[in-house]
Amino acid sequence: MPLRSPAALAALLLLPLAPGPAQAGDAMTRTEPTSPANAARLIAAYPETRRDPLVETHFGEPVADPYRWLEADVRNDPAVADWVAQQNRVTGAYLDRLAARDWFRKCIRELTDYERFGLPVKAGNRYFYLRNSGLLNQPQLFVRDGLKGTPRLLLDPNTWASDGATALDAWKPSQDGRYLLYSVQDGGSDWRVLKVLDVRTGQPLTDTVRWAKFTQLAWVGHEGFLYSRFPAPEPGQTFQQASYNQALWFHRIGTPQEADELVYATPDRPELGHAAQVTANGRWAVITSSSGTDARHAIRVLDLRRSGGDRWTPRELVGGLDHDWQLVEALGNRMWFLTNRDAPLYRLVSLDLDRSGANWRDVVPEGPNKLEHASIVGRKLVLNYLQDATSRAVVVDLAGKPARELTIGDIGTASGFIGRPGDSETFYSFSSFNRPSTVYRLDMASGEVTPFAQPELTFDPARYVVEQRFFASKDGTRVPMFLVRSKAVAAAGRAVPTLLYGYGGFDISLTPGFAASRMAWLEAGGAFALANIRGGGEYGKAWHDAGRLANKQNSFDDFIAAGEYLIAEGITGKGQLAIQGGSNGGLLVGAVVNQRPDLFAAANPAVGVMDMLRFDRFTAGRYWVDDYGRPDREPDFRVLRGYSPYHNIRAGQDYPAILVTTADTDDRVVPGHSFKYAAALQAAQIGSRPHLIRIETRAGHGSGKPTDKAIEESADILAFMAEWTGLKLP
Incomplete structure (x- = not known):
């Protein structure tokens, strides 16, 4: 059960476009494409944005920031709220x-309207899993007593808010399935409220914990649970205050939050974050500490058999913050970890806690492919590798001896x-660009694989071809890219409007996956491409390092080269290429549009990091210095100033059509980034194509977004892309 650190969780920025459903629209009414005259009228209709004469000098260089006033929280600043309303009116009218x-609205809705399941989690004799019947705004949580038992609804988030914007986030049953601990997300914010449910009765307990963020959920028997929280923010700063002083706490069932016990904190190092896991045998709690988004952790353990003050006295296993250490599991006094220490592509090691000192032993050495995940199920280890951004799984024994692929x-x-020592089974899902997730059950003794939940689709996956x-x-580096088209388009060999997606940051790997919005673009006759550019984690540490800090330009060069390749190969034509990316991918889109505006017809930078000189001042932004550098250090400032989209x-250049998208409750990448960038686009002389911003309300960085909001947003984006790439609908 590998764990991402609190800081790494803060870097898990929005990846693909969320597939969503929406309300059915009327039959499509065709209108004339936007003419130059109409585009000119649109530009004239841009809201007037106040421009302040703010100039600051950084390391001898004057830097203008005329739209800094747009950084203010839209909930608390009437001027910003008015600007948002005006922008949405203009964008909506267009x-x-x-x-x-x-x-697109109708197509995405139909493609989303199928029954889908999450992975089952076994606790005692109970099986817990998420299910969406099709068009629910939020998935529901069910439980079965036994694998073949009758499903029983435990939690229905669709009843929590009239607009569907309150979501079930994480959830974890106690070891025997008696209780369920879960977190609630409201309006897309990163803040979580923790609650507890009695599984037998389905009734909630009185326990409520607030100000949790970037937390794991870890049961300590039936007594209570470990969780991570930040101090309550200052008034008016709930969605903007920088995240410091995270601490680990223990909440005892049946007590108020004020009685929670402080387990671990580092007040002398407020930048550190801390999260906890409890091993399946219930004996050990493992504390993972980190300072940024890099996979560099310190590891401490608590012996939960102890009582009193000794219980929360940790023993250090790994000091410093030098390498990644991810807990896999414990059997008795032996623990297994994944680590990149002396192994950039990761290895599996074990440690005997009865012996003093570091007695790490290799179980599975580093191989040619990145080892992404490991778990102990029954008496076997299941290893999940990433080979050219595609999954490969192997089962070995506890000594690391190969059993089968x-x-x-x-x-x-x-x-x-996922599973535990002693379990006879595990579950996994498989998906691709043309195949929604299917859940399978693996019998650990026989190796038999049987479907647990298969979707009934409204389209034929065999009509599409997925290539790598x-x-x-630019520098000759070989970069992978996935390409998806209908077989008819591929066979015809004709250039079609193509949507190119990228991310390239924070050691995050982009792998094949299904999204209704992407499939709608394919159903309309377009092509989709995903470039695995440097900065991601597809090939381990070296690939990540090659696309961050002073090497960040490599990410942009890779993405530009991907676009040039698609045109050179005749997959798309000049004037037919649209690009898209979310969060760090929004930064990517903003940067490459500035560098090569001639290459792209349309662009969608979503919830992007657009002001690279002030990103570290808000919420989770201070974690990201590991990937971007520190704006207050001159060498880093020079690099950041060189590619910051806003600056x-x-x-004088002819820019592509740009639709910026963000949300008012995004407290991961605060919307001020997108507000300032959109204002600067509209003020610049960059051609006659539209440069608009779409600002969602009661939504955040992406997670927890209701299905109807997601579909409306996707339809708007794809319609905008189709308009400016010349995509002809069937």
Whole structure:
């Protein structure tokens, strides 16, 4: 059960476009494409944005920041709220005229309307799992007594808010399945409220814990649970205050939050975050500490058999913050970890806690592919590797001796393999660009794989071909890319409007996965491409290092080269290429549009990090210095100033059509980034194409977004892309 550190959780920025459903639209009414005259009228209709004469000098260089006032929280500043309302009116009026909007809304809705399941989690004799019947705004949580038992609804988040914007986030049953601990997310915020449910009766307990963020959920028997929280924010700073002083706490069932016990904190180092896991045998709590988004952790353990003050006295296993250490599991006094110490692609090691000192022993040494995940199920280890951004799974014994490789499909992503020592089974899911997630049950004794939940689809996956290609970047580096088209389009060999997606940061790997919005683009006759650019984690530490800090330009060069490759190979034509990325990917889109505005017809930077000189001043931004550098250090400032999207808009160039998207409750990448960037675009002389911003309300960075909001947003984006790439609807 590998764990991402609190800081790494803060870097898990929005990846793909959320597939969502929406309300059915009327039959599509076609209108004329936007003419130059109409575009000119739109530019004239941009809201007037106040421009302040604010200039600061950094390391001898004057830097203008005329739109800093847009950083203020939209909930607390009437001027910002008015600006948002005006921008949404202009954008809404433009999107309302797009010919493809109703078609995409209807198509995405139909593609989303199928029953889908999450991975089952076994606790005692109970099986817990998420299910969405199709078009529910939020998935429901069910439980079965026994694998073949009758499903019983435990939690229905769709009843929690009239707008569907309150979501069930994480959840964890106690070891025997008696209680369920779960976290509630409201309006897309990163803040969580923790609650407890009696599984037998289905009734909630009185326990409520607030100000949890970037936390794991860890039961300590039936007594209570370990969780991580921050101090309550200052008034008016709930969605903007920088995240410092995270501490680990113990909450005892049946007591108020004020009685919670402080387990571990580092007040002398407020930048450190701390999270806890409890091993399946219930004896050990493992504390993971980190300072940024890099996989560099300190590890401490608590012996939960102790009582009194000794119980919360940790024993250090790994000091410093030098390498990644991810707990896999414990049997008795032996623990297994994944680590990249002396192994950039990771290895599996074990440690005997009865012996003093560091007695790490290799169980599975580093191999040619990145070892992403490991779990102990029954008396076996299940290892999940990443080979050219595609999953490969192997089962070995506890000594690391190979047993068998699992056949999990062709190009796609396998995830899950969750279980505990002694379990006879595990579950995993497999998905690809043309295949929604199917959940499988693996019998650990026989190796038999049987479907647990298969979706009934409204389209034929066999009509589409998924390829993996490789292209050369500017410096000759070989970069992988997935390409998805209908077989008819591929066979015809004609150039079609293509949507290119990228991320390239924080050691995060982009792997094949299904999204209804992507499939709608394919159903409309377009092509989809995903570039695994440097900065991600697809090939381990070296790939990550090659696309961050002073090497960040490599990420941009890779993405530009991906676009050039698609045009050179005749997959798309000049004037037919649209690009998209979320969060760090929004930064990517903003940067490459500034550097190569001629290459792209349309762009969607979503919830992007757009002001690289002030990103570290808000909420989780201070964690990201591991990938971006520190704006207050001159060498880093020079690099950041050189590519910051907000600061490098090139007046006099003909820019592509741009639809910026963000949300008012995004407290991961605060919306001020997108507000300032959009204002700067609209003020610059960068051609006649539209440069608009769409600002969702009661939504955040992406997680927990209601299905109806997600579908409306996706339809707007794809209609905008279709308008400016010339995509002809069927």
